[in-house]
Amino acid sequence: MGMTMTQKILAARAGLPQVVAGQLIEAELDLVLGNDITSPVAIHEMKKMNNQEVFNKDKIALVMDHFIPNKDIKSAENCKCCREFACKHEITNYFDVGEMGIEHALLPEKGLVVAGDAVIGADSHTCTYGALGAFSTGVGSTDMAAAMVTGKAWFKVPSAIRFELVGKPAKWVSGKDVILHIIGMIGVDGALYKSMEFTGDGIKNLTMDDRFTICNMAIEAGGKNGIFPVDDLAIQYMKEHSKREFTIYEADEDAEYEETYVIDLSQLKPTVSFPHLPENTRTIDQVGEIPIDQAVIGSCTNGRMDDMRAAAQVLKGRKVAKGVRCIVIPATQAIYLQAMREGLLEIFIEAGAVVSTPTCGPCLGGYMGILAEGERCISTTNRNFVGRMGHTGSEIYLASPAVAAASAVLGRIACPCEL
DSSP states (O other), X not given: OBOOHHHHHHHHHHTOSOOOTTOEEEEEOSEEEEETTTHHHHHHHHTTSSOOSOSOTTSEEEEOOSSOSOOSHHHHHHHHHHHHHHXXXXXXXXXXXXXXXXXXXXXXXXXXXXXXXXXEESSGGGGGGGGGTOEEEEOOHHHHHHHHHHSEEEEEOOEEEEEEEESOOOTTXXXXXXXXXXXXXXXXXXXXXXXXXXXXXXXXXXXXXXXXXXHHGGGGGTOSEEEOOOOHHHHHHHHHHOOSOOOOOOOOTTBOOSEEEEEEGGGOOOEEEOTTOTTOEEEGGGOOOOBOSEEEEOHHHHOSHHHHHHHHHHHTTOOOOTTOEEEEOOSBHHHHHHHHHTTHHHHHHHHTOEEOOXXXXXXXXXXXXXXXXXXXXXXXXXXXXXXXXXXXXXXXXXXXXXXXXXXHHHTBSOOGGGO
């Protein structure tokens, strides 16, 4: 029996010739990731261990991004804990104010993840790096603690679902619409502990930023990970961003998939996820009249250059509707700088939006855009659970940057084609 891409990576990292779905393995890791919320817990757990030395100071990444710059005393203490740990252990990849970014945009940009890697992170959206042909998944802080010491993690080898992408997306349809469509189709538990493996000729019509977005939200379908084949575009991205050698794994022809879905990208429409689950999706023509109070464009899902450009294309020469707050958050310092050089920040500000330093911000109810009771927000983030962005009586609608920008202009959830 053949193996999927994910199974081949796990077999290689476990030093085994073959693995099968359901098998328990111990795999060597190429990177262990934590942020300013999850790392302090891992650091405190590590202090309980007999061995308190990190396995490799170059293979641990600590990214201060959730409450950076610090919003209160507790967040300042958390970052101080990480700062002291990074200094003590001489952690190479420690990112703080002035050089940080949202972790899942920052790590690929810095070239810290490449094809064939096995990566864990104490953040559920670590599955983002599958866009580069890596196995990456989120874990708890105690697993992160053990991995920082041993450089290894236990896994149950996941079974797989194949998503065959065909066709070319229409204008205003992006990776966010693709993954929202998939989650709406299979549900938030439709890929529970399974590898979501993307194949098909349609992949060539998706940018790297599209692919990062799709893999980022694999967890919202319950997936253990999402992964794309390594094509010329992915190779070009890695060569531009990393000096590391990479390994390309391809699924065997007789690899076993529990299900296969064929998705014609040309038939997709801009899609919106209604409260209070990502699976509660409707296409833009089914939305109706829904006024909004706030629009957020950013996050580890949609804070990359493609996203900044799409939002700017919609907002250029237009104004944010009176009574609507539009918050734009570039995902990294490099993206912020590039957006400035391209004149995008000027477009945002002239339109009446505010531009934030890179941060996770309001996505997890952190800061920079918390919602009051009864308020509605259209957001390019990844979750719209009850109270996710503030008051339990508020509502979050998930959409692409283009739809979020158009909605900010019209004061209601809308398609850019309406402008």
